[in-house]
Amino acid sequence: MADVAELFAARVAERPSSGPLYLQLKSIIDDAVRRGALRPGDALPSERDLAARVELSRVTVRRAMQNLVREGVLVQRRGSGTYVAPQLPRVEQSLGKLTSFAEDMARRGTAVRSVWLDRGLYDPSPEETVALGLPAAARVARVARLRISGETPLAIERAALSASLLPDPEAIGTSLYAHLGQSGNRPVRAIQRLRAVNLSEEDAQLLGLAPGVASLHIERTSYLASGRVVEFTRSTYRGDAYDFVAELRTGEGWVTQ
Amino acid sequence: MADVAELFAARVAERPSSGPLYLQLKSIIDDAVRRGALRPGDALPSERDLAARVELSRVTVRRAMQNLVREGVLVQRRGSGTYVAPQLPRVEQSLGKLTSFAEDMARRGTAVRSVWLDRGLYDPSPEETVALGLPAAARVARVARLRISGETPLAIERAALSASLLPDPEAIGTSLYAHLGQSGNRPVRAIQRLRAVNLSEEDAQLLGLAPGVASLHIERTSYLASGRVVEFTRSTYRGDAYDFVAELRTGEGWVTQ
DNA sequence: CAGTGGTCTAGACCACACC
């Protein structure tokens, strides 16, 4: 409910000027969500409405809300309103023996599907030429998918393969690896590189999130037993939906940390 | 240089109204940095100055710049000005056999040090009681460090241990594990859980970054050979400074992806 | 001191959602 206004008035009264107003308002709303006074899906007062009630300008109210949108606490829909973000159960994914997207979702007990964003043969970028070890004049197959669980987009996968290994990208069914297996080209080993990035405008739109939300960017290079590179894949996972889990054992570095 | 203004004027002329003005300006500045026209450390025109020259309001110019600050492209210093962010060489860290912070930095060839943020005995939080498997009325040792390479803070580490394993946190030298080893309590196994998060105000301040910048949050639980939990550590790594690398081998999930 | 970024205001117009 919108006792946000009353809460703010009370808080302002009890500590006069403890920092920027937009941060005070932000933490009041944030607290209300964490306490459960505002529940996922609940509507907040409109920006103009709240501004009037807490006696701040709309710009300041908006700034507090934008902060929370960026952190994934709230969602805003133009023409509709501002709502407490529905919270996703987090998905755990192992980093030692990688499990498939479909399996992860099965474990989570949710319907899962993919939407094709792109499928076709292209002239390779310099980066792809290097990563895939392509010969001169070779072409590259690109397949890009949006991974969706229920109604929620969870990840974007953009794979690049040598066209000699995947001459017809349209022929893939639901599983790239199953398709590669038919021609005996299923990878047996992969190197993954993870980093945290702020979502770009483009990826944010695909995932239905605000630009700037933290996400996990993963680059994977997969190899055949022969050592030949099969695929070079760049994926973006929602930061608020994924936990990646790794097990470490005693090793060199273990001693000094 | 500040041909940012001329560039903007030109671009506005060539494509009249291709989206929000602050995004147009943002991508112009972003491009200039990527092209190398603006180099790390270079000063940009002041917000008021640029606003006058591109004929936008200061608020709009500021919004473009703030976007880039959040993405780590620019840095702003109050009272001083706006600058292209110095770019860090990325550090690679393995997720299979974890290497120590000191070793990582040695490989990178940089001076490295730690600053203590906190060291002492406390009453455990409920979360710590569960994670460490503490008996009732037990106390907990907390040690928090800021990891710094050269002049750049790279990570925050906050460890919690049973006070029975670390009765005197002040006695730690530079290495927690070396200290634990003296009493035969060095861990032999650990589980790490990684996720991407936007930096909180507090952590952002410690790392000298803007709140909201993407970072990697890692929770590690370490075990003795006996299976007893030794430490529960929460770390925050700069997203723009770390790549985590994992090697995957054929396994169950491998088939379907 | 002058100049910078950080915050805040009041008001405006637009594109979109929902009725």
Place this chain on the structure above:
DNA sequence: GTGTGGTCTAGACCACTGA
């Protein structure tokens, strides 16, 4: 339609940096 968020403006004061 009305109401929502999204963008933009002109102007103001503050806290800080640096000469």
